[in-house]
Amino acid sequence: MGKIFRLCCCCIFVNISLSTLCQFQPKVNSIIFTPRVSSDPDMDRSFCTFQPLSPQDALEERLLLGSTAWPKTQILPALGSLEQTSDPAHSNFTIHPGRRGGQWHVGDQLEVMIQTSDFQGRAKMSGGDFLLARLHNRKLEAGVAGQVVDHLNGSYSAVFSLLWKGDAQVEVTLVHSSEAISVLDRLTREQPDRIYFKSLFNSGSLSEVTICNVCLRPTQPLCNYTDLRTGEPWFCYKPKNLSCDARINHVGGGYKQNLKDEEEKLFQSDVNMKVSIRASGPSNVTVLPNKRGHLKVKSSTVTSGPSGYYYQGLWRALSGTTIRQFNTSAITACLKGKAVHMYGDSTIRQWFEFLNKALAGLAEFDLHSSKQGGPLMTLDYANNILVTFRCHGPPLRFSNIPTRELRYIANELNGLVGGTNTVVVIGIWSHFSTFPMVIYIRRLQSIRRAVVRLLDRAPDTQVVIRTANLKALTLYETITNSDWFSLQRDKVLRAMFKGLNVHLIDAWEMSLAHYLPHNLHPQPPIIKNMINHILSYICPQKAG
Structure with missing residues (x-):
C-alpha cells in the first residue's frame, strides 16, 4: 500500500490519548556543563543532549518520529549529472476520467x-518526491488543496474535492526530488548546528561573544542554560x-x-525545485452543479478531505466554524473586554501587526523592546481590549533579544489565569526547521x-x-527552512494537539490553495482571511 503524505490537510498519523500527558520533572542543572553525545541511536552524530522523558512521552516521541519517516532514496554515485534524478519537465499528470466518464x-x-521521470525521460521506479497539488479558478478566486499519495514506485495520486461549479484547473508542483530530500535529511543528521547563534557576555569593561545553540559540538566547556521548569x-x-x-543577549x-557542488544542482529554481509538472492531456475540468442541491464533500478511501477552500477570495471552512467577514467595528465588538495573548514566531507577529492596524482604538504601548521579538502590547482602553505578542524561546533567529526577555511559551501559559475573556494564540515552527525533530517534539510536549x-x-x-x-x-531558504522541513513539523504539530479543545488555523492549506505566491510571511489577503477565521471562532455567529 502506498504511503500517504499529508501535504495539505489535517491527516493524523498517531492518536495519543490525553492520559499520556504527564508533568515534566526537570532536573536542576549546573551552570557549567560537560558536553556529552546523546546515546539515542538516531542521534549518534548530532551531538545533542536531552533530559530523559517519561515513558509516555518517550513512546509518543517514537510514534511521531515514525509518522514523519520519509521513503529512503538511494544516493546516486554520479549525482552531479542529475540524469537519474526527478525532472519536472519530463514528468506529467493525467486526469482520471472518473465514474461518470468525464462528467x-x-x-x-x-x-x-x-x-515522475528523470532527466533522460525514463520513468522513475521509486517514490519519495515532495509534490504539492492545487485545484483553482483564478477568475473566481477559488482554490482548494489536493491530497497527494505516494505509491512508492515513481507514480503518485492527487485527490481534489470539487467545491465550486465552473472551471477547475489542476496544478501539480515538484517541490523537491527524492534525491534532494536525501540531502536535506543528511544535513539535519550531520549538521544540526548549521544555523548558529551568538551571545554577548559583559561585565564591567570585559566583553566576549561566543557561539550558542541547542546542539553544540563538544569542543570546549559549555554554559548550560537549560530551562529549569520546562x-x-x-x-x-x-x-x-x-x-x-554575564550573558546579556541572544543574537x-x-x-x-x-x-557539495553536485548537491547544489538538486536545488535549482526553474529546474527541479518548486517547478510545475505539465499535464498529459487536459489540465482542467468543468464542474457541474450538485444535482441534489447541496454540498457534501465525499471522503476518499485513502486521504482525508481539505479543511477549507477559497471562493471569491474568501476562505470557507468545511467543518466547525462559519467564517464571517470582520470590519473594524466588528473586530472591536468581537474583542471588547478580551485579552488576546500571542506567542510564537514572526508569522504570529504578523497577526498582531494586522490587528494593531485594523483597530482604530488600539494604541501600541511602547515597551522599548525589540520590534522583532517583543514583548509588544496594544491597548484599546475604551473597549477594554488588550493584545500582546511575545516571541518563543530559542532557537530563535531574531537579532539582539535581551536574555531577560527570552521566555518559553509553556512558562508564559503557566502564568495566565485564563477564562472567558482570554484568548491564547500560538504559532511555533519556522525556527526549528534545521534541528532534529525530537527538539520540536519535546518543545510541543512542553507547550501542550x-x-x-x-x-x-x-x-x-x-x-x-x-x-x-x-x-x-x-538555495538558502531550502537549506535552512525548506517546505519539506515545515511539512514534517506540521504533521507533528497536528498530531500533538489532536483531541484538545483548541482551534486550528490551517495556514498550510490557506497558503497552498491561494493564488498568491508562497511567502514565509503570507500576503495581506491571506492574513485577512486568517484573522477572519480566528475572530469567527472567538465570536461565533449566533443562531437565528
Whole structure:
C-alpha cells in the first residue's frame, strides 16, 4: 500500500490519548556543563543532549518520529549529472476520467495520476518526491488543496474535492526530488548546528561573544542554560574570562552552507525545485452543479478531505466554524473586554501587526523592546481590549533579544489565569526547521502540558494554534527552512494537539490553495482571511 503524505490537510498519523500527558520533572542543572553525545541511536552524530522523558512521552516521541519517516532514496554515485534524478519537465499528470466518464459535479472528487521521470525521460521506479497539488479558478478566486499519495514506485495520486461549479484547473508542483530530500535529511543528521547563534557576555569593561545553540559540538566547556521548569536545552560556549552569568543577549548568528557542488544542482529554481509538472492531456475540468442541491464533500478511501477552500477570495471552512467577514467595528465588538495573548514566531507577529492596524482604538504601548521579538502590547482602553505578542524561546533567529526577555511559551501559559475573556494564540515552527525533530517534539510536549493545565483551570479560555505555511524557496531558504522541513513539523504539530479543545488555523492549506505566491510571511489577503477565521471562532455567529 502506498504511503500517504499529508501535504495539505489535517491527516493524523498517531492518536495519543490525553492520559499520556504527564508533568515534566526537570532536573536542576549546573551552570557549567560537560558536553556529552546523546546515546539515542538516531542521534549518534548530532551531538545533542536531552533530559530523559517519561515513558509516555518517550513512546509518543517514537510514534511521531515514525509518522514523519520519509521513503529512503538511494544516493546516486554520479549525482552531479542529475540524469537519474526527478525532472519536472519530463514528468506529467493525467486526469482520471472518473465514474461518470468525464462528467463531474460539485461534491465529487477528482483524481489525478502523476508519473515522475528523470532527466533522460525514463520513468522513475521509486517514490519519495515532495509534490504539492492545487485545484483553482483564478477568475473566481477559488482554490482548494489536493491530497497527494505516494505509491512508492515513481507514480503518485492527487485527490481534489470539487467545491465550486465552473472551471477547475489542476496544478501539480515538484517541490523537491527524492534525491534532494536525501540531502536535506543528511544535513539535519550531520549538521544540526548549521544555523548558529551568538551571545554577548559583559561585565564591567570585559566583553566576549561566543557561539550558542541547542546542539553544540563538544569542543570546549559549555554554559548550560537549560530551562529549569520546562527542561528546554540551550547552551553557549563558556567565555574564557567571564562567568556564564554575564550573558546579556541572544543574537541570530548565521548559517553554514556545507553542500557539495553536485548537491547544489538538486536545488535549482526553474529546474527541479518548486517547478510545475505539465499535464498529459487536459489540465482542467468543468464542474457541474450538485444535482441534489447541496454540498457534501465525499471522503476518499485513502486521504482525508481539505479543511477549507477559497471562493471569491474568501476562505470557507468545511467543518466547525462559519467564517464571517470582520470590519473594524466588528473586530472591536468581537474583542471588547478580551485579552488576546500571542506567542510564537514572526508569522504570529504578523497577526498582531494586522490587528494593531485594523483597530482604530488600539494604541501600541511602547515597551522599548525589540520590534522583532517583543514583548509588544496594544491597548484599546475604551473597549477594554488588550493584545500582546511575545516571541518563543530559542532557537530563535531574531537579532539582539535581551536574555531577560527570552521566555518559553509553556512558562508564559503557566502564568495566565485564563477564562472567558482570554484568548491564547500560538504559532511555533519556522525556527526549528534545521534541528532534529525530537527538539520540536519535546518543545510541543512542553507547550501542550501547559495548554492542558490552562484549560483544566479555566476551561472557557480560547486557544488558537497556527500551523506552518509554504514559502518561496531559494538555495538558502531550502537549506535552512525548506517546505519539506515545515511539512514534517506540521504533521507533528497536528498530531500533538489532536483531541484538545483548541482551534486550528490551517495556514498550510490557506497558503497552498491561494493564488498568491508562497511567502514565509503570507500576503495581506491571506492574513485577512486568517484573522477572519480566528475572530469567527472567538465570536461565533449566533443562531437565528
